[in-house]
Amino acid sequence: MNTIQTNSNYVVFKKILSIHSEDRDIYQWADPNHFEITAPVEYKNVVSLRLNDIELPSSYYVFSNINQNTKLSFSILPSGTSSPYASILYGKVFTLMITSGTYNHDQLTIELAGTLNQLLSDYISSNTISIANNYNYFSVTYNPVTMKMMFLNKRDNFQFDFTKVESYNTCDTKLSIAYSVTCYDNYTNWGLGSYLGFDKKIYTSNPMNIICTTPVSYYVIQPENTLNLYGDTHIYMELMYYNSMDEVNPYAYKSHASNNAKFGGKHNSAFAKIPLFQPNSVSFSSRETYLSNIFFSDPPLERIQKFKVKFRHHDGRPVDFNNCNYTFTIEITMLKPDTIKPFIKVNSSNYCL
Structure with a gap:
């Protein structure tokens, strides 16, 4: 993850990288909630990354051993x-x-x-x-x-x-x-x-x-409180080296006490915060609706080709997709050197006033 520093003129252009969970090497990354992929090309002079959209199957369980609520x-x-x-x-x-x-x-x-x-x-x-x-x-x-x-x-x-x-x-x-x-x-x-x-x-x-x-x-x-069947409403996506979202640690305890206080937060802990919708369906989120994320780099990053993602809950538990596939796209904004373009010659005799 090298950066470039130059005074040359550049123009902005964008590329979209489509990633599916089945693109991972299953022998190295058995679970779809955490894997790394290598893009087909190097992306150079990168100034920003954004989760453009994501489609998640609602195959995760509200009640499971991983959630410790069975x-x-x-x-x-x-x-x-x-x-x-x-x-x-x-x-x-x-x-x-x-x-x-x-x-x-x-x-x-x-x-x-x-x-x-x-x-x-x-x-x-x-x-x-x-x-x-x-x-x-x-x-x-x-x-x-x-x-x-x-x-x-x-x-x-x-x-x-x-x-x-x-x-x-x-x-x-x-x-x-x-x-x-x-x-x-x-x-x-x-x-x-x-x-x-x-x-x-x-x-x-x-x-x-x-x-x-x-x-x-x-x-x-009979319990004092109401029934909760919905579980978590959001999950977090991490993108190694490119997280830009801060989080407050959940379940603070005695935050105003001088001793035995339990509170704090994490700096640059996530790349995106993704809403979850109704169970037993497929949910789609895009940057125009509910997604909250963007990563900037100044100066630009010299080149990027590998992307390592991880999906987790706010308290750190990994998301269990029950081995179902999902897909997302990352918008990559880059700078391209602004080269001097030749003038276009126009024959004025072909035009009448």
């Missing part, structure tokens, strides 16, 4: 009625794990209730043969007015423990990179409980009569 710890507690499962379930901590993906509220209520009941059914089945092992007492509902979920059990008292830091498998290389960020240390999006509307504390169910045709008694837990 697990929930709970336990079954003694209730006022006798339970055939008492000796098996009481006093044991279970960890629910939902399937990675992107849900709407109806899909998530079905997934949570089904996973809660199936987990307990499997545990009962593996520990006894004398009683029925089909546990189906959990249900989950969603109120579209309050935008909150409700967890119900028609037989057993139960408890959710969101003070526990859930562990995730870090053997996978992709996951080990993501786990350099511990989401539970954050005060938002710290785990599945945060997305469901809970705080970092222990919740114990309360008895409640719910009237349908006849009153039915349930043990109920």
Whole structure:
């Protein structure tokens, strides 16, 4: 990345470089969120770079192990009625794990209730043969007015423990990179409980009569906060050597304190900030709409041919495209020496006034 310094006259011209994630060497860059490509030519006397447009598939998951928001710890507690499962379930901590993906509220209520009941059914089945092992007492509902979920059990008292830091498998290389960020240390999006509307504390169910045709008694837990199904609204693109965007570090803590303060920022940390749109679709952004980026160099860069990109979230987690392809274009502005051009001779006899 050399620079040139000269007093010659130049004219400005632009080139567009089209890049697809499948252009990368997959043996060297296995994941599409981080790779390097070599352009077909050298771009000389470069004064600016801009992300002209980008098309991203909405193949990323809101709930995934990389986002550390698929697990929930709970336990079954003694209730006022006798339970055939008492000796098996009481006093044991279970960890629910939902399937990675992107849900709407109806899909998530079905997934949570089904996973809660199936987990307990499997545990009962593996520990006894004398009683029925089909546990189906959990249900989950969603109120579209309050935008909150409700967890119900028609037989057993139960408890959710969101003070526990859930562990995730870090053997996978992709996951080990993501786990350099511990989401539970954050005060938002710290785990599945945060997305469901809970705080970092222990919740114990309360008895409640719910009237349908006849009153039915349930043990109920309801979060204080609304359901969050959308995850991050933006991702960041880094372009090695050419980042020009500053960022404030997320999750500041005691920023006015003289001791143990946690705040700050990063200078020239990103090349572009890219909005994310609806899941299960393809989103297109261009510089005329939502993209925020430009890189200037004064004096101009002598030559550029290699481009190394990385896509991440604001807190540093890599974007997981689930191996789906995407494409973007970079606008390259260059200076070209302004050579003296010969005069054009015109035969005046060919023109009449």
